[in-house]
Ligand code: KG4
């Protein structure tokens with residue numbers, strides 16, 4: 546963060562320092578963020594090695610691991626921030642969407658801390674956090690298009706001073722879910738997205754012409770057809786007793802990845818052009834995908850549109866993004882009561898997210 550942004554973030558009185566907690570899926574995370582932009586600490590305990598042997602996240606195992614990790618992770622975040630409990634302004638937590646058992650650990654823990662420390666409590670929507678991650682490393686413009694792509698969500702959102710407007714969402718599988726399911730069918734380890742990204746670097750993207758669901762006339766996405774097409778292709782070959790060489794696995798990974806990135810990038814650029822938005826911001830775990838970044842940048846640049854994405858540490862689930870989103874809520878006085886509950890299908894808070902973006906400009 547530049548000195549200028551740091552000073553700007555501190556202008557206007559006492560700094561707001563929020564201890565944030567994230568436990569919606571398989572990362573136990575805690576962070577302390579000042580004024581929504583300055584990360585004082587950011588600790589992530591990933592459960593990937595634990596779930597890898599099952600080929601995916603096992604919800605019950607995830608909840609138990611969150612229970613073990615949440616206190617040490619939070620203690621470390623507080624220690625590394627160099628702050629005392631008295632210096633904290635609030636406690637924030639991801640309240641949904643996500644795995645209910647995982648969310649419950651974070652929400653119950655944050656409620657207990659807020660009660661014991663006498664601090665206000667803030668409940669944050671997970672996708673709002675992914676969007677707010679963008680503001681941790683740069684000043685976002687007044688208007689832009691966000692392409693949020695994670696394991697649980699794919700959506701295009703228009704963000705401006707008036708509000709935050711979802712333009713389109715996935716009808717079925719999220720982009721990350723498609724990556725993970727296709728990777729599993731290719732016998733690649735969990736999580737599948739990064740493995741496909743890696744394998745695809747040595748494969749041919751035009752080896753197999755997998756279908757694209759364009760859903761013309763909408764900004765919506767659908768990836769379940771692609772997933773079925775890949776599974777059918779593999780099953781038909783396997784039923785004939787055919788096996789796949791490592792080179793063929795690379796080709797299949799590259800072809801499936803191309804189908805996902807082609808649709809995501811083309812639809813994002815078309816929406817930005819139509820809405821006359823000068824910038825497309827990628828957010829969420831899939832924002833780490835190298836092909837998506839390259840294709841989006843290439844197409845957006847050709848259309849005179851800029852692109853940005855967070856560093857890898859802020860693409861994946863983390864608590865700093867929750868602290869960033871919570872700052873806007875704090876400024877608006879949007880506090881939760883101690884009856885805050887985990888909501889695995891929490892609806893998107895349009896106004897809150899919009900005001901988060903607006904508040905950072907202030
Ligand atoms: O945002 P995130 O960490 O958790 C959710 O909110 O779901 O996103 C996780 C998703 C997983 O599906 C993972 O496979 C995918 O992001 N992912 C990737 C890459 N890195 C993570 N997908 C494609 N390419 C990558 N490099």
Ligand code: ZN
Nearest residue numbers: 695830861862
């Ligand atoms: Zn996420």
